[in-house]
Amino acid sequence: MAARQFLFAADDEAAALTRLIATAARVTGFMDGAPGPWLPGWHQLGRDNHMLLETLRHRLAAAYPQAGAPFYAVRLWTNLLWQPCYLAVIAVHVHGALPELGGLAQSVRGVDVSGYRLAPGPQQAGSPEALIAMAGRQLNAMSEAILTEINAITRLKRRPARRLLADRMLDLMVRLDRFCPGTSLAQQQRFCALWLEAMGLAGEGELETLSLADGTAVPIIARKGCCLDYLAFPGSYCASCPRQADEVRRARQAAAALAERETAD
DSSP states (O other), X not given: OOOOOBSSOGGGHHHHXXXXXXXXXXXXXXXXXXXXOOOTTOEETTSOOHHHHHHHHHHHHHHOTTTOHHHHHHHHHHHHHHHHHHHHHHIIIIIOOBOOGGGOEEEEETTEEEEEEEOOOOOBOOOHHHHHHHHHHHHHHHHHHXXXXXXXXXXXXXXXXXXXXXXXXXXXHHTHHHHSTTOOHHHHHHHHHHHHHHTTOTTSEEEEEEEOTTSOEEEEEEEOOOOOHHXXXXXXXXXXXXXXXXXXXXXXXXXXXXXXXXXXX
C-alpha cells in the first residue's frame, strides 16, 4: 500500500487549518468555523448526542407544527450533513488538502445547525481524484453514523436519506465554478460523477446541461430525493424538486440560473 502524503508538517497544522477555515468562509460567504476542540452542547460523532437531537427535533416540531415527523427527520439529516459536505468539497477543490472530518464539532442554533470547530491535525495531499476518493470515504462513514443517531430517536429510511446526500453533492458541483472560477462545465460533470461514485451514490442523481436564452450552457440538478419542504410550506416546491414534471423543473431552474447570472453581473 502506498504511503499517505501529508501536505503540512505537524507544527504547521494549526496554520493549515486556519487557512482552510478562512477559505471556506471566503468562497461561500457564510461558513462560520474556528479551530479548536468540541464544546459542550455541540454535536460531534462519537459522543452521546441523543438529547441534542431530541431538542432539535422538538424545536423543529414547534416551528413547523403542520409538517410532521418525516419532515423533522429529514431536517435533522440535512442539518448535520451540509457543513461536512461543504468543507470536504472546498478542502479538495479550493484548499488542495483534506483534513480528517470525522472529528468535526457542529453548533446547534435554534432550528439550524450552523458553525463548526475542528481540531488541528494532518491534512492529506494528492490529486483532486485521490482526494475525492478519500473525502468520499470520510463522508460515507460520517453519514452512516449520523443516520444511526437519527434512527435512535425517529425514523429515517436509508434510501431517501442517501438520495438527499446525493442532492447535497449535486448542488455543490453546480456551485463549483463559483468556488473555483474557470472550472468548465465538463469538469463539473466529471467531478460530480467522481464524488457520487466515491460516496456510493452513483445513479442517485446527475447534473444535466441546460441552454439559457442567451445560449450559455449551465449545469442544473436532476435529483431523485425530496427534502419534504412542501410539508412545512404547503403549495411550494423547490425549483429542482423531482415531484414536478421535468419541463416545469427545467424551466424553473433555467429562470433561477438566469436570475443568478444577472445578479452576478
